[in-house]
Amino acid sequence: MNPNDLLTASPWRLAERAAAMNPSAIREILKVTERPGILNFAGGLPAPETFPVEAMRAACAAVLGEGSAVARPSLQYAASEGLPELRAWVAAELGRQGARVAPEQVLITTGSQQGLDLVAKVLIDRDAPVLVETPTYLGALQAFAPMQPRIEDVASDDAGVLPEALRTQLGDMREPPRFMYLLPNFQNPTGRTMPEARREAVLALCRERGVPLVEDNPYGELWFDQPPPAPLLARWPEGVVYLGSFSKILAPGLRLGYVVAPPALYPKLLQAKQAADLHTPGFNQRVVLEVIRDGFLERHVPTIRARYRLQRDAMMAALQEHMAGMDVSWTQPMGGMFVWLRLPQELDAQDLLPRAVEAGMAFVPGAPFHAQAPQRNVLRLSFVTQTPGQIDRGMAMLARVLRQASSPPRS
């Protein structure tokens, strides 16, 4: 019996919102790619070689060490807001990026995914409109879905949402959107970054029209050549909720992120947080504070940047070489983990995936990253989990698959 048949025969009745919840399309797709020996560009995982195991080990030993004054407090129930020293660290860090934030505006979350869940609970009514980029982060769509919004794509190019398209769309909406969700730096899935001028244009329009923003910035520190422009938060403090994360600069298995909210919204997000899991593990907060307190990230993050930059360079070179002469284009990521490929219009990346896996490599089809009409001739590649040599071989495989798919079938 499948779960639905079981449900009919059970005393349980699902909430209506449960119908809006779905297994991650990507998760299902990725099952195809779990084949030993495959060159996998499909995942969204940071390279495990970058995890600071030694620093973590030392921090755990310090927090739990004999005579440590913080051992038992780190294992006890704690404040829903988060560890005060960690909140202060986040505020100071954002200050260096030009955003004036008080520690009282920082809410520590169980990964930045939880920030999306809290935002959805506090801001989304059923059928309320929410705007997202085209394409957008799949995890955000999943976090918003249980609150049953009406999600609308905003037309976007390689610099993010298009201000003129946004203006027209806002004019056509019967109800103002609750917020627009943006991932301005090295976006998942496209790798694109909103340049300074685009940030200013989009922000001016949103301020004018009273459309608040949810700014998601998990990848901002992973820049390769120069830091990205200042966050949107720095430009409109009362109109932006900002989500940050330690997942890409330390390790995702700690599930440590944060929300920065204007004082008007903070109390409700805090109440939602308290109801959701009381607080983020205090032990993890204390250990991460111990890792980062002496400027560790200033030494550590450049090593991640250097590693990923080499891989990005290898990816760009491999695409240049192997896709030569084909109707294929791709983004030029200035940081982060991903590149986005546009295939000839007639190709469907999802149809191609089994052939790519057959050939020895895997990617993620781009359709699931769209809230509305999905583009089908697009795909996402992660460049951070394969070596430059593997990247070259993988792109050669992909190019062969694309050539075979593009050539007219022999009859």
Next chain:
Amino acid sequence: MNPNDLLTASPWRLAERAAAMNPSAIREILKVTERPGILNFAGGLPAPETFPVEAMRAACAAVLGEGSAVARPSLQYAASEGLPELRAWVAAELGRQGARVAPEQVLITTGSQQGLDLVAKVLIDRDAPVLVETPTYLGALQAFAPMQPRIEDVASDDAGVLPEALRTQLGDMREPPRFMYLLPNFQNPTGRTMPEARREAVLALCRERGVPLVEDNPYGELWFDQPPPAPLLARWPEGVVYLGSFSKILAPGLRLGYVVAPPALYPKLLQAKQAADLHTPGFNQRVVLEVIRDGFLERHVPTIRARYRLQRDAMMAALQEHMAGMDVSWTQPMGGMFVWLRLPQELDAQDLLPRAVEAGMAFVPGAPFHAQAPQRNVLRLSFVTQTPGQIDRGMAMLARVLRQASSPPRS
């Protein structure tokens, strides 16, 4: 300006459900009790002396040690279901308690509070009825509130909900309840336990009427004389969602709990979990597995039981002595952390709290633990955070306050 004025002047608009979210009444109350030197019986925190700091330190060192094969995997993104070995451990543990559970039915959560949040998302529609005990765990009321149920108390005595009252209430309901939420062992806030006969009677009625159950069991292992009767889960596997936790037997700062769900419900709870925080910190799961794998809990939990039993005995003796001759009664907790006092009908525990704090001790008034009509002449005392001597002094203080409040005012 208060947050509401700020909101009016901001671009943000709250979801309707945000009005149903409120700061924890207890949290506000507890601020009164945060006075240095006070004998505090108000908190709901386990005794920090019971946290296994050394075992945690050794486990962290093992997980992150040189040559450890699990160091980097424990820091990477992980499956939303939880660590397979930990899920198997939970299933085996419940098997020992008489519940046949497959590891595939176990979902690791970020504390059992998250289990309540997931249950609410998947099962509660706006205005749908949900039944709870009188009184009930406040954190459950908070977790359910954002999904806007209509929560109804079921009349209860010192053995839990009253089957006949439940039968009448079910007969009067226009719509069947989505579930009844029960905390059968050493309940928070009352300390009461459902005896075998009551479990059977309530369960028979719920099966007959098709009312599924959410069974919350954070305290079950903390029994003093003999283990509590088998969980409801063991009696009606397809009709019970079971919530467990490592907070009271290891440490709450790890935020590690679990949900056991019938196969019909599991996929939706998993989707809700994935959207909520992707997964519970893999590092914490791995460390706890390392702590418990060699039977550590069989040695450790008895030390907590012994400690809390002494404190329970001291509390019972102190109440017996100091409340003698007064119209005050209390529960006889057979485990857990709490005792529940009933004061003379005309007294309001919340009014008395400032006087108690003045006298040097603190408790939690019982009114916030009621979903509907609150009883006001009740209060909760935790017996696990003060020594037997302090318990004696604290109860003497409380008795003096009650005597003063009960005596007719002098004119």
